[in-house]
Amino acid sequence: MTESIPQYRQLYEVLRKQIVEGIYRQGDLLPSESALCRQYKITRPTVRHALDALLNEGMIRKHQGKGSIVTGPANGIGILSISGTTSALGMHNLRTHILSKPSILKWPEPFMFPLDEEVRASGCIYLERLRLVDDRPIFYDLNYLPNINLPRFTSRKFEEQSLFDILRRAYRIEVKSGEQRIRAVRADNNIHGYLNVPVGYPVLHLQRKLNTNRPGYYFFSSIHCNTDAYALYGTF
Amino acid sequence: MTESIPQYRQLYEVLRKQIVEGIYRQGDLLPSESALCRQYKITRPTVRHALDALLNEGMIRKHQGKGSIVTGPANGIGILSISGTTSALGMHNLRTHILSKPSILKWPEPFMFPLDEEVRASGCIYLERLRLVDDRPIFYDLNYLPNINLPRFTSRKFEEQSLFDILRRAYRIEVKSGEQRIRAVRADNNIHGYLNVPVGYPVLHLQRKLNTNRPGYYFFSSIHCNTDAYALYGTF
DNA sequence: TAAACCAACTTGTATTTACAAGTTAATTTC
DNA sequence: GAAATTAACTTGTAAATACAAGTTGGTTTA
Known part of the structure; x- marks a missing residue:
């Protein structure tokens, strides 16, 4: 040792x-x-x-x-999992479609979680994705990363790697913990278009703050999830 | 000591x-x-x-x-928490209303999780509750505990103590881990009645399997949750 | 008076020792 | 050969000791 x-x-x-x-x-x-x-x-x-x-x-x-x-390998921290009627674990055939490539923006106002002044002043890297499972749109997510010490982040390819993997491999940033709020909401026109559900249909809405191994570095996601075919699955 | x-x-x-x-x-x-x-x-x-x-x-x-x-009376494992718009942690003024006192029944068919034969044969202790936060009904939950080695469970008082506390104090059973599936569903007439939401309104539906420190002993909950005033809050 | 230093305190890591209680395999007894 | 006993193994609890690293408050120095 x-x-x-x-x-x-x-x-x-x-x-x-x-x-x-x-x-x-x-x-x-x-x-x-x-x-x-x-x-x-x-x-x-x-x-x-x-x-x-x-x-x-x-x-x-x-x-x-x-x-x-x-007892078996636990779920990675913060990884979204789905479960169908068979209680099978994990992701099926997942495909990611980047709706809006990473770009540097001001933080939206109001923002879903409180922000430090330093983080707010640095702006955010914004990434919009649609994730399909077995070709069915399941997750529509908006991601906000503080624009601090992430060189060339906007030039990276997200179709082929997950956001978590890119952060870990390229920047040594690992998700360590986090908090989330979950609601059931009606799909609006936007969600209807992306998740292919009727307007007004019940979908999950997750607001997440993910804590990393880099002190003081958090990032955020707003995720809408269609649960008619697969449930959102988690362990604790 | x-x-x-x-x-x-x-x-x-x-x-x-x-x-x-x-x-x-x-x-x-x-x-x-x-x-x-x-x-x-x-x-x-x-x-x-x-x-x-x-x-x-x-x-x-x-x-x-x-x-x-x-850090505060935390989220124990498996404890449901809510968060309002201020991201405040933990439960507000929680009140529990027992809709159906603990009684011993056969397991419902089909059941939301697979059951061992021994567990199925022993029957379940069924408990139906409505939980109100600041007098607003938030959680409607059905609980199913294997009827194995829980003497006098049906005579215990649940309004004044949580299910987890009773298991821990009276039976040395602690929730150690678990799994859950979360969906957004439309409130049916039953949920409309209990959670005071319009029929068809989007609510969360959680199906949970809770693992305890007693080997092989799991119990189960099906929970509907109204998230219009408070989100379901969790950490990971 | 501010900065530097030091002592006392705090939690973090590791070793050593001892006994208790549960499980499994080997041995003994009938 | 089956049942009972015992030995060896397993994790659970507790004490004692030692040193490392971080925090805080008091003292000294410039």
Whole structure:
């Protein structure tokens, strides 16, 4: 185990990766605490700290006398998922259509969440997308990112990569947490056009503030979602 | 601290109660770890275990060098929260009206989530509630709990305590995780009657499966939520 | 009086030790 | 061979010790 990153965190990341990659699957037992102590040459409280992190994340459950049982890979933070009538997880055949390429604008007034003055003064990068699942329009989303330290963001291609992936790969920005408000609203003419639902039809409206690993850096989304074929699915 | 209940758990319950009752409010510092050690005559790892439980529940955050800061009576896992236009957290003046007291029934067919055969055979405890915020009906929920090892559940009073609190205090059952599906639907005559919205009005419909610390024990809720005055609020 | 320094305090990480309680496999007994 | 017992293993709880890193308030210095 290398220095500067706490040992418990390193073990947590190793085990987490093994679960996400399917090396340990739902129902499998992880190595016992004492086996992990021997394998990684660390003490049991440190192992337990790593396992507690996995436990709190919901990736494992623990059973006294039996061991640590994998419950399965959790949803990535902030990732939207849908579920059809079969309770199947995850996205189906997702296609993204960029309605408005990233451009730098002033923040809309009024804005759905309060903004710091610095963020407001820097303007926002605005991105408008339609996301289709199995060729059916499901999500119509407006995204607002503070125009702070995102060089050449407006020249990136969003059809082929998700917004989260671009932020993570190109800017080392990872979504860590967030908050959202969800309402049921009537589709107006705009939503009717994009989501192919009748005017007045009930759709979900999500307002989200996503917190990242960059201190003080948040970004925002306003998403309308058609749930007639797929429900919005989440875990907690 | 008395025996048979782990000490860390007793301290967790004491501190949690103090936060919920407003003795410590959002932004307040809890006593330091060493102060709690002296006060309760337990060692620091035990104190930290209790504080970690509060941390994982979201009731506090910790700041090295500063202390443990109360974030407020958080969202417990699976707790529904609402937010008005001010982004204020948490529940307002919540009142619960029991429409149908707990009774033991067969599971409805078809049921919204797959059931184990043992669970299906045991029947369910059914509870129907209307929850009002500032005297406005907001949540209409149907709850289904497997009729397994919940002695005298049907004789408990639900108006004065939440379902989660009763499960936790009387049965040591805590909600640990869960999954949900959210849709926007039109209010039918039933929902119109309970949530005081026009027939056809868009409301949220949540189907939830809540996982507990008791192995294999899940319970379920179907919730309709009127979001015209308050949004459904969540963090992730 | 403002800035720098230091002490006391805070949480974060890690090790060591000990015992309790639950699970599973091996051994013993009938 | 089946049942009972025991040993080895598992996680759960708790204490004691040590050092690191961040925060805050008091003291000293310029």
